[in-house]
C-alpha cells in the first residue's frame with residue numbers, strides 16, 4: 001500500500017498522527033522554532049516530525065498527541081500573534097507537557113541534517129567523522145613556570 | 155541457592171570491575187592464583203555508544219544519563235539522594251565509572267596526603283605521594299595518559315603521550331589566566347592523543363561522558379581488562395553481590411550474589427577484594443551483617459559509610475563574541491589551574507581547589523540548557539540567541555577539596571531496594587562552612603578569569619547538583635583500628651582476608667579528580683599483597 005491510499009485520519013504504528021494532527025503540530029512547532037529570517041534555518045514544523053515520532057517510544061508519541069490536543073484544529077489559520085499567545089498560555093497552564101513538547105521539538109530539530117548544515121556543521125552523527133581541533137598556544141607556559149609558586153613541599 | 159562447579163572456591167574474589175577492580179585484577183594476575191571478578195553490569199559495546207547515532211545528545215538524558223536513577227537500567231541500583239544537595243552519578247558495568255568519566259586525570263598532590271600536619275585539619279594518610287609515585291607512572295602507562303611534563307605545581311612526571319589539543323577554548327581561557335598572572339597547564343587526560351597500544355587516537359567527538367565510540371578514552375574495559383583476561387582472570391558479568399559471608403572464625407569466606415536470572419548463588423573465596431566505589435562498597439559491607447559483625451562487616455570502628463566526600467563543584471560559563479568551536483574536543487579535558495590549590499588562610503578557608511576548563515555542548519544541549527536557564531527562548535528570538543551561545547562558550551568548573559565529616563554518610567535505605575531486593579544506598583550530605591566559602595571564592599575567581607579572557611557575558615551557575623561523580627572516604631585508611639576501616643595497604647583491620655581498593659579508602663579527598671590516585675592505590679595494594687603472599691593474614 002503506498003501512502004496515497006492510506007486513510008490519513010487513521011493512526012497506525014507507521015503513521016502516528018492523523019493528517020489534521022500533523023498539520024496542527026507542524027504549525028505549533030513553527031511557533032516554537034520558526035524559520036530564520038534569512039531562510040537558512042528551517043522552522044521546526046517544516047521537518048519530518050512524523051518520521052521522527054516513528055522512532056520514539058509510544059509514551060513520547062502519546063504525550064505529543066496529548067499536547068497537540070490542547071489546541072483547536074483552526075490553530076494554523078490564526079494570526080502569528082494569536083498562535084504565540086496560545087502557546088504561551090499552554091506553557092503556563094501545562095508546564096510539564098510543554099517541556100516534553102519542547103524537548104522533543106528541539107531533539108527532532110537539532111539532529112536534522114538540514115538544520116546541522118544550516119549551522120555550518122557536518123550532517124550526521126559525530127562518529128566516525130570526528131572533529132579537528134587546534135593544538136593551541138603553549139608558548140606562554142614559560143611565563144607560567146616562572147611565576148608559579150610551585151607545589152607545597154611536605 | 156546455586157552452588158555450581160563454576161563456583162568452586164577461588165583464591166581471590168574481586169567485587170566490581172571498575173577503575174580499581176580492573177587494576178587490581180591485572181596486577182594480581184601474574185601470581186597465577188585463581189582470580190574471579192563479579193560485576194553487576196554488562197560489557198558495553200562502543201559501536202552502540204551515542205555518538206554513533208544522530209540522537210547522540212538526546213540519549214544523554216535517558217539510557218546514557220550519568221545519573222543511575224534516570225538511566226534506570228536493570229544493572230543499576232537506585233540511590234536515594236533526597237537528603238543531599240549533590241546527586242551521586244556513576245556507571246555500573248565493566249569499566250565502572252570510567253565508561254562515563256570525563257577522563258580528567260590529575261594526581262593528588264604531595265600535600266594532600268599530609269593535611270593534618272600541614273593545616274591541622276582531618277587526618278594525614280598513612281602513605282605519601284612518594285609511596286604511590288611509581289604506581290602513578292605504571293598506571294599512566296597502562297591506561298594511556300596524555301599531558302605535558304614540567305608543570306611546576308607537581309613533582310616531575312612524564313605522561314606517556316603529548317597533550318590533547320587545547321583548541322580555541324583553551325587558548326581563550328589561557329589568555330585570561332596569563333593576564334592575571336595565574337597558573338594554568340594543559341590537563342593530564344586519560345585520552346590518547348596519538349595511536350597507543352593498538353588503540354586509535356582521539357577524534358575530538360566531544361561528549362566523553364556518554365562513552366567513547368572511538369575507544370580513545372582510556373576506560374578500563376579496553377585498557378586493563380583485556381590484559382587481565384588474557385592472563386587468566388575470570389570476569390563474570392550480571393552478578394550482583396548482596397553480602398560478604400564469614401566463617402566461624404570471622405574470616406571472609408565468600409559472597410552471596412544474584413546472577414542474571416535472579417538466582418541466589420554462593421561463591422567461596424580465600425580473599426575478598428572490594429572495588430565497588432565509595433557508595434557501592436559501604437553498601438555491601440553494611441548489608442553483610444552476621445553474628446560476628448552485627449553492625450556490618452569490617453565496621454568495628456563504626457566508620458563504614460561515614461566521611462563521604464564528593465568534591466563540591468561550581469560552574470561558571472563565559473559567552474564570547476568569537477567563535478570558539480566549543481563543542482569540538484573532549485568536553486571535560488582542556489586546561490586546568492592550580493593557582494588556588496594550596497592553603498592560604500587569608501582566603502577565609504583551609505585547603506583549596508582546582509579550576510578545570512571545560513568545552514561547550516552540542517547544538518541540542520545548547521538549546522535545551524539555554525531554554526532552562528532562560529537565555530535561549532523559544533519563538534521568534536530563538537535563532538539569534540542560539541547563535542550567540544552555540545560554539546561561543548567556555549566553562550570553568552571549580553572543584554573543591556571536601557574534608558571528611560562524620561555526618562556525611564552512605565547508609566542502607568530502609569525502603570528503597572534494587573531489582574534483586576538489596577537495600578539501596580541512602581546519601582546524607584551537607585556542605586560544610588569551609589566548602590561553602592571555598593566554593594564562593596572559586597566561583598568569584600572563575601568569573602574574574604572569564605572577564606580577563608574577554609567574555610561578553612558571564613553566567614555563574616553556582617554549585618552543580620548532578621556532579622557527585624567522585625565517591626570517596628567511606629571506608630578510610632589508617633593505622634588505628636578505632637579510627638579507620640583498613641590499614642595502610644587496604645586490608646581490613648577486622649577481617650584479615652578482606653581488602654578494599656576503591657575510592658572509599660581515601661582519608662581526605664584532595665582538590666582534584668581522584669581516579670588516577672584510586673588506581674595508583676589499587677596497584678600499590680595489589681603489589682603489597684603480592685609481596686606478602688606468604689603471610690597475607692598475619
Ligand SMILES: Cc1cc2nc3c(=O)[nH]c(=O)nc-3n(C[C@H](O)[C@H](O)[C@H](O)COP(=O)(O)OP(=O)(O)OC[C@H]3O[C@@H](n4cnc5c(N)ncnc54)[C@H](O)[C@@H]3O)c2cc1C
Pocket residue numbers: 169170171172173174175192193194195220243244245246247248249250251252254255256257258259260363393394395396429430431432434435438486623624625655656657658667668669670672
Ligand atoms: C560522569 C562521570 C564523570 C567523571 N569524570 C571523572 C574525571 O574526569 N576524572 C576522574 O578522575 N574521575 C571521574 N569520574 C569518577 C570516576 O569514574 C571514578 O572515580 C572511578 O571510576 C572510581 O573507581 P572505583 O573503582 O572506585 O569504582 P567504579 O569505577 O565506580 O567501579 C565500581 C564497580 O563496582 C560494581 N558494583 C557495585 N556494586 C556491586 C555489587 N553489589 N555487585 C557487583 N558489582 C558491583 C559497579 O557496577 C561498578 O562497575 C567520573 C565519573 C562519572 C560518572
